[in-house]
Amino acid sequence: MRESRPVTLITVARQAGVSKTTASDALTGTGRVSPATRDRVMQTATMLGYVPNSSARHLRRAVTGTIGLHLPEVLTRSDYYMRFVFGAVDQAAAHGYDLTLITSGHGSVRPRLPRVDGIVLGDPLGGDAAVEHLIGSELPIVTCERFPGRDVLDGVVRSEHDAALRVLLDHLHDAGARRPALVVSSGESDWAADLGRGYREWCREHRVEPRIRTITFGSGTEAAAPAAADLLSAHPDTDALVCGPDGAAAAALPVIRAAGREAGRDLLLASCVDSPAMAEADPPITAIDLRPREAGARCAELLFEVLNGSAPPGTERIHPIALVPRASTQGTH
Amino acid sequence: MRESRPVTLITVARQAGVSKTTASDALTGTGRVSPATRDRVMQTATMLGYVPNSSARHLRRAVTGTIGLHLPEVLTRSDYYMRFVFGAVDQAAAHGYDLTLITSGHGSVRPRLPRVDGIVLGDPLGGDAAVEHLIGSELPIVTCERFPGRDVLDGVVRSEHDAALRVLLDHLHDAGARRPALVVSSGESDWAADLGRGYREWCREHRVEPRIRTITFGSGTEAAAPAAADLLSAHPDTDALVCGPDGAAAAALPVIRAAGREAGRDLLLASCVDSPAMAEADPPITAIDLRPREAGARCAELLFEVLNGSAPPGTERIHPIALVPRASTQGTH
Known part of the structure; x- marks a missing residue:
């Protein structure tokens, strides 16, 4: 479950003596921030107990030009997932974005975080450590189907x-x-x-x-x-x-x-x-x-809406199947 | 055709007063380099007429944990390319890497460069500006099939x-x-x-x-x-x-x-x-x-060999078809 605390990004930025944009870039490792500034912002954030919340995350600028997609690793031979991926790629391309297929890091407990603006999780499996790690990254996340045992993250596209x-x-x-x-x-x-x-x-x-x-x-x-x-x-x-x-x-x-x-x-x-x-x-x-291709496209589309602020946090979309x-x-x- | 000049990365690094690693990071936009240092290294490289050559590119550390894959954009509905992508993803995952599907930037003449260690170009089309741009990035590149009118780049997997x-x-x-x-x-x-x-x-x-x-x-x-x-x-x-x-x-x-x-x-x-x-x-x-899945896997495999230096520049592999x-x-x- 997500936590929300009174310390905002603006508080961190003021305290560190930088702009909100710089503070955001420093905390997310994006943009052009000198190591000294980044360290100062991160120390300030830690000191204040700053936890990025969902709405703060939406304020972050899209800077990588890439969205991430994580699928259950066992299933990359599935026809369903192939089509799902290409639907998401189509939508990414329509927004001028690349799409990174995030693999599960093969045994490393904490895979490195991909450099992406946000992530689509296709069929997130309960107990998948890689999925938990990605959710912990505080990147905006849209799931295809709900994440078992969790509230909706930033958005969900699901079928009945x-x-x-x-x-x-x-x-x-x-x-x-x-x-x-x-x-x-x-x-x-x-x-x-x-x-x-x-x-x-x-x-x-x-x-x-x-x-x-x-x-x-x-x-x-x-x-x-x-x-x-x-x-x-x-x-x-x-x-x-x-x-x-x-x-x-x-x-x-x-x-x-x-x-x-x-x-x-x-x-x-x-x-x-x-x-x-x-x-x-x-x-x-x-x-x-x-309709996997359409499902992939809708997930990517919802992620872009989350990124540009037009979809409120927790948006749920029903994808019709027949x-x-x-x-x-x-x-x- | 690739050019090779006597100015090496080491020359640039010495002149700029930094280590070879820092010079490489500065020139490729990877690693943690302050903006001032990066500017100095880039100016030095320009002044000396430094052109990264194939072997110098191999010295660069792999830092992104991601390889790129570019396909002819028109073809993302093709069964062949779906299988090709998943073969490459499998190999990337086996190396603990993510895979970024590079889209063509939709009309922008110079799409931003993806943050990847190297790139696989599937069926590079002669006259494709996005492909030319990626080749110009000096990232290590393996092609599936030759790039028409060009010598082999860092490696090629092709079929007869x-x-x-x-x-x-x-x-x-x-x-x-x-x-x-x-x-x-x-x-x-x-x-x-x-x-x-x-x-x-x-x-x-x-x-x-x-x-x-x-x-x-x-x-x-x-x-x-x-x-x-x-x-x-x-x-x-x-x-x-x-x-x-x-x-x-x-x-x-x-x-x-x-x-x-x-x-x-x-x-x-x-x-x-x-x-x-x-x-x-x-x-x-x-x-x-x-055998598209195997072709995708072999391209990614050759790219990893180029990255770790075990495949010499210009390596050509024949992928059997039947x-x-x-x-x-x-x-x-």
Whole structure:
């Protein structure tokens, strides 16, 4: 949680005998400030117990011409994140900005801070030390999905994954499925927690016993196949399988065939993340289109609004997502 | 072409009365150098006519923890470049580095320089002012493909596209095609120039009249369809169509059908760039796999070797690429 104290940047600047701009530059390591001045400003800030708050951060000039983007490191092979990155790059370019992909520093507990005006955190995972470090930097931060267990930082772009999953489950129900099962990622991400919640609520309302298998977030599609196999063997009367992780539903197809089932006929199959792999699968797999390129663009756009002061701190934007029905949920009727 | 002059960094440092490290930091805008010292060093360097040469640039300490990547701006929707970027990001992360995607500054003639240790230029286009500006920065630079009209900069990772195209043309010949046509991008990129050269050479050796249509580099697949239509109408006896640009071969499929031809039967079809769109087309399209993720990784790897001095200036690495035959070049036999 952010703290706010009465000591302002102006107080620090006055006490150090510099302009507010110089004080800001000195504290953030930007601009052209001599080492002596920087040291004096930093000592003054420490002495006064100055903690930059959200609104003070917005007063800082944009000087690096670069925004940062951090993604869960395990996921750079995901089609979703590739598109997300290029959406954010497009927006950055439209503002004349570069975009720095912040990697997690590989084992160093405190990675150096990137030189950026602000940061987009894509799917920040609870307990990710690199994410905590970036949040501690006091740079303006917009997240894609909420940071689990935290208030909204400077801004959030999020989608209503629980509602979208309920639409998907209703679609399966309409196609005749009564006992849907779910393979989902562990709940360090807001997205996976949303899916688990939506599924459990739907099951409660429909008086259906939840059938759920959880795999590690970002463990890749190889973990999805055994989870699906386990579900189908533990609950042979399962009539629909919903896979959360990107690519998992396609990875489940061989498992479904091996269990003597036929996807789209006696077992409906759907994915919570659309991708070319879903469209080109045999049969093509019904999926929720998360519109990743647009999500990346909206996150960058909101960050620029935070930077220029036009979006108030804590701004929340809902990014619409939509079900794309395909042959895998056609059913027998 | 790079110039090398007798004035070295050490000469500048001595004359300015600072250490070599400080002189380097002052000239590159890195490290903690007071404005007065920086000005003195820069004046000294100008006075002496100092031009940093390749080896001197290698002496500079890596301080930003970030490498830069510049791509032709028009192409951020390309599957190839998405994969290329993530390959480079993987390598950067393995070295504990961030990666900054450098955008072209949108109309400003001299975009600000990004704060990076070195730069990878993916497909530098001849006449691209942003590329010239980055090269003028004297930062260590590795290119993917050569920069047209220039010697190798600090390093190059390139593929033998002309040779790969000749393998593809031989494959078409084996499948019965005698009059292959080519849709290719304009020659600002080394890649497109390579393809045009390979095609013309093959045609000369096989005593075949070249049938070629050139579309603007990065103009997208919408320019490919009219070019293909024009080729088929001007040369109705064309029996194979090879498309250079990413995605163009899939865009040509409706044109082929509209001309009353059948791809893979009476007209063979192939792409010089593989992608999921080629694999999922109907019929699946034979393509050259450029292995973009590996190419991005190798470029970043070579840049790190340049930075740590283990790769000599002008290092050239050949990145292998391979033909992936599919149904679109099966032919009738």
